[in-house]
Amino acid sequence: MTKIRLPASIWTVGLFLVLLVFPFITKSQYQQHVMVMTLMAAVTASSWNIIGGYTGYTSLGHAAFFGLGGYLVALAHNHFGWHPFISSWFLALIVAAFACVMGWTALRTQGSAFVVVTIAGVFILRLLALNLGDITNGARGLTQPRPGWGGVPWSPELIKIPFHYIMLLLLCLTIFVSWRIRQSKFGMGLIAIREDEGKAESVGIDTMMYKVLAFGVSSYFVAVAGGIYSYFFTFIDPSFVFGIFTSVTMVLMAILGGRGTLWGPVLGAFIMNPLSDWIIGKFGGTQIHLTIFGGILLLVMLFMPQGILPAWTEFLNKRAKARKALTGNPS
Amino acid sequence: MTIPSFHLFVQTLILGLLVGGVYALMASGLTLIFGVMRVINVAHGAFLILGAYLTYELFQNFQIDPIASILITMPVFFVIGWILQRYMLSRIANPEKTSVLVTFSLALVMEGLLGIIFQTTARSVTPSYTSEALMFATYRFPVTRLIGFGVALLIILLLYLILQYTNLGRAIRATTQDPRAAQLMGINTSMISAFTFALGVSTAAAGGSLLSIIYSFNPSSQADWIGRTLSIIVLGGMGSIPGALIAALILGVMEQMTAIVITLYWSPIVFYFFLFFTLIIRPQGLMGEIIREKG
Numbered sequence: 001m002t003k004i005r006l007p008a009s010i011w012t013v014g015l016f017l018v019l020l021v022f023p024f025i026t027k028s029q030y031q032q033h034v035m036v037m038t039l040m041a042a043v044t045a046s047s048w049n050i051i052g053g054y055t056g057y058t059s060l061g062h063a064a065f066f067g068l069g070g071y072l073v074a075l076a077h078n079h080f081g082w083h084p085f086i087s088s089w090f091l092a093l094i095v096a097a098f099a100c101v102m103g104w105t106a107l108r109t110q111g112s113a114f115v116v117v118t119i120a121g122v123f124i125l126r127l128l129a130l131n132l133g134d135i136t137n138g139a140r141g142l143t144q145p146r147p148g149w150g151g152v153p154w155s156p157e158l159i160k161i162p163f164h165y166i167m168l169l170l171l172c173l174t175i176f177v178s179w180r181i182r183q184s185k186f187g188m189g190l191i192a193i194r195e196d197e198g199k200a201e202s203v204g205i206d207t208m209m210y211k212v213l214a215f216g217v218s219s220y221f222v223a224v225a226g227g228i229y230s231y232f233f234t235f236i237d238p239s240f241v242f243g244i245f246t247s248v249t250m251v252l253m254a255i256l257g258g259r260g261t262l263w264g265p266v267l268g269a270f271i272m273n274p275l276s277d278w279i280i281g282k283f284g285g286t287q288i289h290l291t292i293f294g295g296i297l298l299l300v301m302l303f304m305p306q307g308i309l310p311a312w313t314e315f316l317n318k319r320a321k322a323r324k325a326l327t328g329n330p331s
Numbered sequence: 332m333t334i335p336s337f338h339l340f341v342q343t344l345i346l347g348l349l350v351g352g353v354y355a356l357m358a359s360g361l362t363l364i365f366g367v368m369r370v371i372n373v374a375h376g377a378f379l380i381l382g383a384y385l386t387y388e389l390f391q392n393f394q395i396d397p398i399a400s401i402l403i404t405m406p407v408f409f410v411i412g413w414i415l416q417r418y419m420l421s422r423i424a425n426p427e428k429t430s431v432l433v434t435f436s437l438a439l440v441m442e443g444l445l446g447i448i449f450q451t452t453a454r455s456v457t458p459s460y461t462s463e464a465l466m467f468a469t470y471r472f473p474v475t476r477l478i479g480f481g482v483a484l485l486i487i488l489l490l491y492l493i494l495q496y497t498n499l500g501r502a503i504r505a506t507t508q509d510p511r512a513a514q515l516m517g518i519n520t521s522m523i524s525a526f527t528f529a530l531g532v533s534t535a536a537a538g539g540s541l542l543s544i545i546y547s548f549n550p551s552s553q554a555d556w557i558g559r560t561l562s563i564i565v566l567g568g569m570g571s572i573p574g575a576l577i578a579a580l581i582l583g584v585m586e587q588m589t590a591i592v593i594t595l596y597w598s599p600i601v602f603y604f605f606l607f608f609t610l611i612i613r614p615q616g617l618m619g620e621i622i623r624e625k626g
Binding site for chain 2 (some may be wrong): 056058060105106108109111112113115116117119120121123124127130131244245248251255285286287288289290291292293294295297298301302305
């Protein structure tokens with residue numbers, strides 16, 4: 001029997017333990033709120049990384065799955081009384097199926113054309129959400145009842161805690177799946193597609209099948225996060241969830257941390273999300289937020305396109321090599 | 332759903348064609364840049380809105396006519412485009428893959444800065460002839476759209492003449508066809524790239540001025556405009572200026588028809604629909620070549 005070696009280092013175990021007790025470390029509602037949003041951001045960025053990082057297809061369309069997940073969960077909650085903590089997991093399967101159909105057509109295009117198609121996909125869904133007012137309540141968005149369980153609302157002081165743990169669970173699952181994919185033959189195939197799709201096909205990889213599956217898996221966790229998000233805020237705004245900015249944040253975090261690495265997107269989320277909250281708190285206004293976010297993405301693309309983690313590994317390797325050369329003694 | 336009468340149908344066709352001409356100008360710069368550099372300048376919509384705001388400021392503060400202000404904004408945009416290409420875009424390591432994200436983030440920065448400087452209230456430029464219209468056999472021809480159509484076609488014609496009959500134009504076309512061969516023939520392709528990008532961005536200045544008299548705008552409208560112009564160049568065939576012209580007229584008419592037959596709110600879907608399905612069914616568009624890119 002082969003032993004499954006978990007991607008555990010002292011850092012990741014430490015991080016996990018801190019996150020596990022986080023709601024007991026701080027009683028601040030604000031800090032708890034930021035942490036829930038950071039965990040959510042890490043989920044979406046890690047999930048995006050499966051198609052955007054491993055497979056190399058830059059999707060700016062993942063806001064579509066986030067929004068769709070949110071809408072389905074909100075509608076099911078309001079009409080059938082399905083609790084979002086449960087319904088999110090399986091309603092996201094519908095979103096993933098939709099993503100596979102969309103991916104089956106969109107993934108025929110490559111490079112820049114793929115980016116443009118995915119942007120168009122988000123715009124189409126936003127237009128539908130805005131215009132199908134009978135179902136979606138149009139531009140006013142959908143509201144949900146106050147979070148609770150079995151008809152009893154959670155007390156306002158403790159309300160962030162259930163969300164903290166369900167997001168942490170979702171993040172662990174996302175990272176686990178992302179890690180399993182990376183170790184598997186499937187993941188190797190995806191990386192082969194990223195490096196050279198033509199060659200990948202010629203060695204017998206069913207590239208279309210691989211890409212569609214990666215797209216579907218990558219949409220699933222984003223959709224679950226969208227469902228829980230809509231319950232967390234008890235409100236869903238079509239212009240925000242189906243906004244290109246929602247897509248960009250996932251892409252930015254994954255690229256900043258290091259696209260195609262397991263922990264890069266998580267690192268990116270833990271940098272960008274608190275930073276973005278700080279920016280809003282300090283300067284207010286979406287305009288400055290937009291400028292700074294765009295500016296960071298621009299700088300990363302120009303000066304560190306590989307991201308923080310790969311740059312750091314490269315730095316460590318170089319230093320080790322230099323040290324070896326200096327002492328002439330491999331240790 | 333309403334079936335328009337014949338009169339309304341023709342009137343809609345007229346308005347669609349007039350607005351399509353303006354769309355063609357807006358898209359021409361985008362398709363030119365793609366043709367030469369294989370770069371999709373997603374910031375094009377933001378440049379259109381910047382052009383509209385400059386026109387607005389010149390009109391409000393100095394009473395300069397929006398059409399006349401094109402003569403001021405175009406050279407300014409040319410310089411901006413030149414600098415951006417020389418000092419930013421030319422540094423990108425793997426342009427076919429990453430240029431979209433770079434120009435996209437540029438668009439976000441521009442939208443944010445425009446919002447900080449000009450606020451987010453919707454504006455429009457209203458010269459004396461704003462609500463005038465010429466009547467021709469019971470059909471209305473709004474003056475702003477007539478002017479927009481005329482100016483747009485004039486600038487596209489100039490662009491065409493430059494590309495077709497000057498040495499510079501020949502160098503640009505040679506670079507479009509085969510950058511390596513062009514370089515071997517002694518063409519300074521990096522200069523050509525800078526010039527093309529500057530030229531493409533400067534058409535956005537003219538497009539922005541026309542936009543400002545026909546539509547109202549605010550910083551976030553840049554997303555609508557990049558959606559429209561991208562759909563046009565994709566349908567027309569990326570890199571083809573005649574293709575962009577035809578596609579712009581088709582989409583202009585389709586948009587107006589949708590607004591009449593269904594409602595105004597649904598009309599943007601025409602663009603995204605065409606964008607999505609052209610790329611999937613016929614990636615080369617109406618008049619373009621198949622874009623071969625490594626994924």
